[in-house]
Structures are given as structure tokens and as C-alpha cells.
Amino acid sequence: MANDDGAFNAVSGPPLELLAGWLAEAAAAGAGDPRCFTLATASADGTPHARTVLATGVDDTSVRFTTSRPSVKTADLAENPRAAGVFHWPTLTRQVTLHGHAAELPPDEVRAAYARRSPQLRALAWVYEELGGRAPAGPGEVRPVFARHLELDPQAPPPSWTTFALRPDRVEVWWMPDDAGPPSRVRFDRVGGGWTRRFVLP
Numbered sequence: 001m002a003n004d005d006g007a008f009n010a011v012s013g014p015p016l017e018l019l020a021g022w023l024a025e026a027a028a029a030g031a032g033d034p035r036c037f038t039l040a041t042a043s044a045d046g047t048p049h050a051r052t053v054l055a056t057g058v059d060d061t062s063v064r065f066t067t068s069r070p071s072v073k074t075a076d077l078a079e080n081p082r083a084a085g086v087f088h089w090p091t092l093t094r095q096v097t098l099h100g101h102a103a104e105l106p107p108d109e110v111r112a113a114y115a116r117r118s119p120q121l122r123a124l125a126w127v128y129e130e131l132g133g134r135a136p137a138g139p140g141e142v143r144p145v146f147a148r149h150l151e152l153d154p155q156a157p158p159p160s161w162t163t164f165a166l167r168p169d170r171v172e173v174w175w176m177p178d179d180a181g182p183p184s185r186v187r188f189d190r191v192g193g194g195w196t197r198r199f200v201l202p
């Protein structure tokens with residue numbers, strides 16, 4: 001993407017449509033799993049926590065991810081629904097950041113999202129179910145539980161597995177141009193039913 005006035009217009013559509021397009025391009029570029037993003041939450045006292053999660057869907061209002069209820073992120077979000085997310089695709093030198101609220105969705109979305117996970121991440125969901133989110137004694141305790149569920153590969157998600165929708169009120173897209181120019185960053189803020197858009201320093 002060239003870095004000139006045209007670049008600003010190149011990102012003129014709704015930002016979550018842009019995110020969906022960049023996800024598809026990252027998938028085509030074939031580096032790791034492009035759906036993984038860093039999710040940041042904070043407890044009621046403001047202590048931040050961040051971790052990688054897999055985006056199971058992007059629509060025009062939200063980015064969805066699935067997780068296990070007995071986890072730090074679900075405890076944080078119950079106390080404080082504000083959350084942030086960062087997608088970074090190093091081979092494309094692109095980044096999308098999201099700031100908004102995350103809320104749990106009804107269980108009917110959970111099954112479909114679970115089926116799209118890798119067998120390893122499906123097994124991990126069952127490890128959380130079996131260990132109830134408590135701290136394991138060590139890898140020796142996790143390994144056999146993980147191996148058993150990987151072999152069984154249950155096609156249904158465990159009851160503790162749930163889906164959240166992160167609904168951003170701010171989205172920023174950052175990219176390097178194709179030429180030798182500086183990178184660009186465009187900030188979208190949700191206002192009413194639409195988005196405002198402006199250039200900010202990268």
C-alpha cells in the first residue's frame with residue numbers, strides 16, 4: 001500500500017471490514033495463524049493482563065474469541081468489560097488495534113467456533129474443563145490430560161467454554177508503504193452508527 005494521500009482513502013471503509021480483508025491477506029501470506037491476537041484486560045483495581053487468543057469471527061461490529069470461564073480474562077471482564085486487542089502480522093508489517101467492551105455471547109455460537117479450532121486448542125479447552133482453571137502442579141499434570149483429549153478429540157466444546165464479542169469503539173490500522181516512505185496509522189472512532197477517520201502519527 002503506497003504512503004501518500006491515496007493511502008488515507010485506501011482505508012476509507014468500515015474498519016472491521018478492513019480488518020477482515022487484512023486477515024484474509026495475512027492468511028494468504030501464510031505466516032502462522034493470522035487470526036491470533038493479543039487480548040489485554042484489566043481487573044477492577046487496574047492490574048493489566050495480556051495474552052494471545054484466536055479470533056473466531058469478525059463482523060461489522062465485533063471481533064469474537066472463545067475461552068474458558070475459569071480464567072483471568074473472564075474474571076477481569078466480569079469486573080471491568082473494557083478490553084483492547086492487537087493483531088500484528090510481521091511478514092506484512094501491518095497492525096490493527098482495537099479498544100472497546102467485551103461481552104459474553106449466547107452458547108449457540110460456541111459450538112461452531114470450537115469446531116474451527118485446531119485439535120491442540122480443542123484439547124486445551126478440555127484441559128481447562130478438567131482442571132477447573134486451578135494452577136496445575138506442573139507440566140507433568142497437564143501433559144497426560146492434554147494427550148488424552150488430543151487423542152479423543154471431542155467435537156463438542158466443554159460446558160465451561162464460552163464466546164466473547166469485543167465491540168471496539170476505536171480501531172487503529174498501521175501499515176508500511178510499498179515504497180521507502182514512513183508508515184501510516186489511521187484512527188477510526190465510532191460515533192453514533194458510523195466511524196470518524198483521521199491520520200495520526202505512526
Ligand SMILES: Cc1cc2nc3c(=O)[nH]c(=O)nc-3n(C[C@H](O)[C@H](O)[C@H](O)COP(=O)(O)O)c2cc1C
Nearest residue numbers: 036049051052053054065066067068071072073074
Ligand atoms: C497461538 C495461541 C492461541 C491461543 N488461543 C486461545 C484462545 O482462543 N482462547 C483462550 O482462552 N486461550 C488461548 N490461548 C492461551 C492464552 O494465551 C492464555 O494462556 C490462556 O487463555 C489463559 O489466559 P488468562 O489466564 O490470562 O485468562 C492461546 C495461546 C496461544 C499461544
